[in-house]
Amino acid sequence: MERMPQTRMVILGGGFAGLRILYRLHNALYHHADITLVDSRDYTLQKPGMPDVALVGTPVDMFRHKLQPIADRAGARFIQATAQYIDPMKQTVALSNGQQLPYDYLFITTGIVKDYDAIEGYRHFGYSVCDDIEAPRLHAALQKFKGGPIVLGAAKTEWGHSVHVPHLDIACEGPMGEVTFMLDHDLRRLNKRQKSTITLFTPGHEFLEDVGTTVHHILRERLDTRGVTVYPRKNIKAITEHSVQFSDGTELPSALTIVIPPYTGPTLIKYSGLGDDKGYVPTDYAMRHLSYPNIFAAGDVNALTLPKLGHLAIIQADISAATVIRELTNTGEVPLYKPEVFCIMYEGGSEATLILSNTMYGGKTDIALHGVSAHLMKWSFDSYYFYSHGHLPPDLVQAGLESVLGHVNIKGRNS
DSSP: OOOOOOEEEEEEOOSHHHHHHHHHHHHHHGGGEEEEEEESSSEEEOGGGHHIIIIIOOOGGGGEEEHHHHHHHTTOEEEEOOEEEEETTTTEEEETTSOEEEOSEEEEOOOOEEOGGGSBTHHHHEEOOSSTTHHHHHHHHHHHOOOOEEEEEEOOOOOOSSSOOOOOSOSOOHHHHHHHHHHHHHHHHTTOGGGOEEEEEOSSSSSSTTSOHHHHHHHHHHHHHTTEEEEOSOOEEEEOSSEEEETTSOEEEOSEEEEEOOEEOOHHHHHHTOSOTTSOBOBOTTSBBSSOTTEEEOSTTBTTOOSOOHHHHHHHHHHHHHHHHHHHHSOSOOOOOOOOEEEEEEOSTTOEEEEEEOGGGTOOOEEEEEEHHHHHHHHHHHHHHHHTTSOOOHHHHHHHHHHHHTTOOOSOEEO
């Protein structure tokens, strides 16, 4: 009996979304799919661990996981190369190694570009926690820091207009909240807090504009307790040796400036003509490209993804994989896209604040849970991802939330 040809599936990017899709396809299709994972690096980066690298000094290699063994376990081929051009008509991807990689289904999970150079002076005077290059730089700077004004914030990012999403001025502010709390904790521990001020700025009308009034109230209380000043509607323009300058002509003194830069779409998407006016991939709620039904996008590169959160990347990855599995096997259910903001801000010591909110998307959930239990959840999720080689399922998140919240639908709580 002649064996049916395998369906060729290519995943571009080995981050949260890419690995989630890889595992889902492997588990459901197994011998019926020829899966290739492509990434320019030979490892996946556990980005939520970057504040630990910067503030705690955890070795960055603790958050790098080799992709070849992950691909091997999932029965996939791994190619370390840069995807340079996607031809949706020929259904091929041109790689930097000269290879033309054919596909039947393509999953774009490349992430986006963090445009540090869009902020004047960043390369000389700015710091960040956004990746495994910048986080160690910040750690080195903190080792030399003697005290003084510290300014933290996120730059404004412009989005495309191909899909309908809620207005948001910032890609993701959660890491800035986490770093703010961790800095305060460490400076107090080192007896440097009395020598330092901490100021947090945001281009939005309020810090974390992607959550509701209940979470805002709790966060304001937490920041006020720590002596952190917050300036809304501040769009960073430049960083100098001793200050941060904003587009409205104001400036703040700063001995240490930590920022999240503006985001932009990948060159690959812009060059291939697959993106919107800012280079993000426009999709429907099945994460399917609006013009090419065999191309899917999940994670930061998807135009629907606001804010840019790993939690949303996992949700979108599940939908992408389930849609294709359903098409090929007529089995399984495709989840509905129900976006929500979920993050846990570690605050130093044994405390953290868990945030779960869907008010930006028209929902009524708006929870902020502070205490040791939230810290335990963050530790559990990070450890699970590390030891399971890239697994971070929403069902684990939900189970943890139900356990911590006691199966009670609440608006906000401190524990």
